[in-house]
Amino acid sequence: MRTEYDSELEERLVRYCAIDSQSDEDSKTAPSTARQFDMLNLLVEELRGIGAQDVTLTEYGTVLATVPATANGPTIGFLAHVDTAPAFNATGVKPRVIRGYNGGPIRFPDAHDLDLSPEVSPYLGTRLGHDIVTASGTTLLGADDKSGVAVIMTAARHLIANSDIPHGKIRIAFTTDEEIGRGVNPRLAKDIAADFAYTLDGGAAGEIEYESFSADGAVVRIEGVSVHPGTAKDKLVNALHLGAKIIATLPQVRMTPETTEDREGFIMVYEMRGTAADCEVRLILRDFERDGLEAKGALLRQVCDAVAATEPRAKLTCEIRPQYRNMRYWLEKDMAPVELAQAACRDLGVEPRSVPIRGGTDGSRLTEMGVPCPNLFTGMQELHGPREWISVQDMALSTRLVLRLVERAAEKG
Incomplete structure (x- = not known):
């Protein structure tokens, strides 16, 4: 052989x-x-x-x-x-x-x-x-x-x-x-x-x-309000909690790598890092068609805007950059x-x-x-x-x- x-x-x-x-x-x-x-x-x-x-x-x-x-x-x-x-x-x-x-x-x-x-x-x-x-x-x-x-x-x-x-x-x-x-x-x-x-x-x-795939990468940055936990009542804005909300709000079925196949695209969270004061969520967006990729970017921004609206004291940005087509x-x-x-x-x-x-x-x-x-x-x-x-x-x-x-x-x- x-x-x-x-x-x-x-x-x-x-x-x-x-x-x-x-x-x-x-x-x-x-x-x-x-x-x-x-x-x-x-x-x-x-x-x-x-x-x-x-x-x-x-x-x-x-x-x-x-x-x-x-x-x-x-x-x-x-x-x-x-x-x-x-x-x-x-x-x-x-x-x-x-x-x-x-x-x-x-x-x-x-x-x-x-x-x-x-x-x-x-x-x-x-x-x-x-x-x-x-x-x-x-x-x-x-x-x-x-x-x-x-x-x-x-x-x-x-x-x-x-x-x-x-x-x-x-x-x-x-x-x-x-x-x-x-x-x-x-x-x-x-x-x-x-x-x-x-x-x-x-x-x-x-x-x-x-x-x-056509591919984009995304970075969501969240700046919270840092306060000593002992005196945090009505003051602390935990950036990690907001990051977790974004992840939880994104669709979990037929929109993640582990729930898609063949020609289905996805949004994948592959890293979350930081502290209660500020954190960063990194994602990749994948689809075989341009309009599908754009829709996933729009969905991510919509989720970020919705989470940001729940806590106006936080600063949240969503940056999406092209990777390949x-x-x-x-x-x-x-x-x-x-x-x-x-x-x-x-x-x-x-x-x-x-x-x-x-x-x-x-x-x-x-x-x-x-x-x-x-x-x-x-x-x-x-x-x-x-x-x-x-x-x-x-x-x-x-x-x-x-x-x-x-x-x-x-x-x-």
């Missing part, structure tokens, strides 16, 4: 995942954390080591490189992000490989009450015999998106080592801060200089995605990059599936900026938590897809 790419992919993934490269939404720097440079600098060194050209670490924290063309064809970009999500612990990741998965529950050495099974993750039940990579139970793994990094590096090394494979110029970009919505600097669209591109940031084998709005006007990937997938004997991403990728922003950029699978599953896992064989199939895709593009000239 193992292919010529499995060992390299496994070695790269395990090595990359052990590096802490978590991003930080509160940081104002770019990249948001210095530790992301541990991945960036390593990739610069490795790209030069395999013979890539034009290897550059930009001032905005993206690694760019070129695999020279061996035939006529479009210039194609491939992107993956090096940061891991701040939603869960990513310090001290200990990747491990379960060889020849047998279908039973997978236990975690550092979290004995945790298990991973097909009941929890149904896709796992379809990967019998595969080599499964997980962390040890107390951290996420980081296959999102270090599996994409590993696939691109493996494919690039193979193409450079086998110059008889026909392909046009290939541009590589490894970005930072994708998990906090800052992965695509405005200069990247020009700097990558690609006719079209693909992110390697997808899930199950065969998934080729050209539709994502559904890539479908642009890709549906020219489906050639999607159709190329789908055809390459069929060449490998896998029927492609295009499902809407209940999230976003760097490709969402890059597409909006003028570089069409669908998303390709790597196999990653159960993201942003301790059960995160990936099949090495799925990564190998993803690598084969990249190689077949660039060869097919050259065949078309």
Whole structure:
């Protein structure tokens, strides 16, 4: 079952995942954390080591490189992000490989009450015999998106080592801060200089995605009236209580991530911080359509206004900022990059599936900026938590897809 790419992919993934490269939404720097440079600098060194050209670490924290063309064809970009999500612990990741998965529950050495099974993750039940990579139970793994990094590096090394494979110029970009919505600097669209591109940031084998959420982020700030609790009668205005009212007033059914699916959008409260004197509630708003996203923003503002009206002594603000928009709005006007990937997938004997991403990728922003950029699978599953896992064989199939895709593009000239 193992292919010529499995060992390299496994070695790269395990090595990359052990590096802490978590991003930080509160940081104002770019990249948001210095530790992301541990991945960036390593990739610069490795790209030069395999013979890539034009290897550059930009001032905005993206690694760019070129695999020279061996035939006529479009210039194609491939992107993956090096940061891991701040939603869960990513310090001290200990990747491990379960060889020849047998279908039973997978236990975690550092979290004995945790298990991973097909009941929890149904896709796992379809990967019998595969080599499964997980962390040890107390951290996420980081296959999102270090599996994409590993696939691109493996494919690039193979193409450079086998110059008889026909392909046009290939541009590589490894970005930072994708998990906090800052992965695509405005200069990247020009700097990558690609006719079209693909992110390697997808899930199950065969998934080729050209539709994502449209997304906004919101911050509600509440300033209360701080008084010693012993003399607080009719004086204290507890900002935390007002924040809790906002959360409780927002719809709890068919409007939160845990109560929605498929093409349903949501409003998610993901952080509340502060004191009785002042607090901050952070939310994300998601919908596949622009008007649905606008309606969710209007609903949030309406709730904030209603809660503010109950306590005029408090100061309450609601700031909503755009994050990314559904890539479908642009890709549906020219489906050639999607159709190329789908055809390459069929060449490998896998029927492609295009499902809407209940999230976003760097490709969402890059597409909006003028570089069409669908998303390709790597196999990653159960993201942003301790059960995160990936099949090495799925990564190998993803690598084969990249190689077949660039060869097919050259065949078309």
